[in-house]
Amino acid sequence: MQITKEIQRELEQYIDPVKREYLPNFFKTGKGQYGEGDKFLGIVVPNTRMVAKRHKDVPFEVMAELLQSEWHECRLCALLMLVERFKKCDEKGKKEIFDFYLSQTARINNWDLVDLSAPGIVGEYLKDKPRDVLYRLAGNELLWDQRIAVVSTYALIKNDDFIDILALSEHFLYTRHDLMQKAVGWMLREMGKRNKDLLVQFLEKHCKVMPRTMLRYAIEKFPEEKRKEFMKR
Template sequence: MRKRKILSEDALQNNPISTEEVAVTVADIRRELEAYADPVKREYLPRFFKTGKGQYGEGDKFLGVVVPNTRTLAKQYKDAPFDVMAELLQSQWHECRLCTLLMLVERFRKGDDKDRKLIYDFYLSQTDRINNWDLVDLSAPGIVGEYLKDKSREDLYRLADSGLLWEQRIAVVSTYTLIKNGDFADILALSERLLHHPHDLMRKAVGWMLREMGKRDKDLLVQFLEKHCKVMPRTMLRYAIEKFPEEERKEFMKR
């Protein structure tokens, strides 16, 4: 996929601040995150998010902060300039990146059309730093999905065709917002497009979104499964039929 250009400083913010002020604000946010750190979580989270050599989260580092505390801090700093957010997204610490993404979600929710466009473009310019499944899942529906509700979905398909796992997951998980609004066309198209994806995280994401669609239109999900269940990866199928009655689940898994 062709990467979007990083936005200019003028485009990213109306209230530019100095390099020194950026550094101070970034340090303040990190210090406040560290105050929430739990040593037990700090030891556990790297294993949970598969940060070992060759795993999908290889090299990621954790302070040990739980999401509710990160979200609290994000609400406090949601109006930080974009250059502060850009710097935070470069952090080695997972929670710094998550805090930034939650800041963007909160800011998007309260922004006008101009603000939302800036946030959307900034978000898609930073996808190489949205690099674990929770970072995607807690931000993509509230930014990409919300922005595209009444717009062309072309970006979803560019992301889906990317060679970057996290961009592909952004494409799929962003449809959660569309699904909740009764719009199923894109998750059906993306599911067919990514039906044979080799990575378990994508198989789970597609199955999850199909399940969400099925909660709202089971007949449509069954039609999709009747067409594809014999060749679907079993993980994807299990996720898609999780809410079906037990006997119906068993029947699909036999195929």
């Protein structure tokens, strides 16, 4: 669609050559790495978000085209459009965005794409609804589905709803992928900011088998001596 091309041209106005060189390495795009083959224009997130806000009301077909782009920032722009539109929608509109988002998870294919969109769409939508979809995503082989499941709980955690992050953390206790270890540890840490006792209880039960990366992320805000104590177990 013509509007898709126009949006990409708008994004291209914000290309930073230094970022364009730096980002592929930062997002692990080399052979065999999690972001293999991803390509970057070199645009910082605030500028991508600015373009997204201007075009948040475009049809889903345009967003789908952007999500098919080889350019990381085009995909991010589409996701940020969805997040911005979701904030203003009625329940019917939110359901449409939620369903569209879940139909596109194969293209939400790097950790920042997940982290900047899943809480504001999936997490927000599920605040007052059954959470079965989180466990379906968690059970999928696709890494990005798994990360969406975990990071979506950020919206629930901020609502003092910890049931799902506790269950999903147990589900991923033995995950070998560092992106999932970091995601779980991060969400546990966020839970701990709101309920430290609950985090400590979880760690007391599971710290011996938790991947060290997951544990380090979870205890990042603990006093140094307490961190050392948990890491030695």
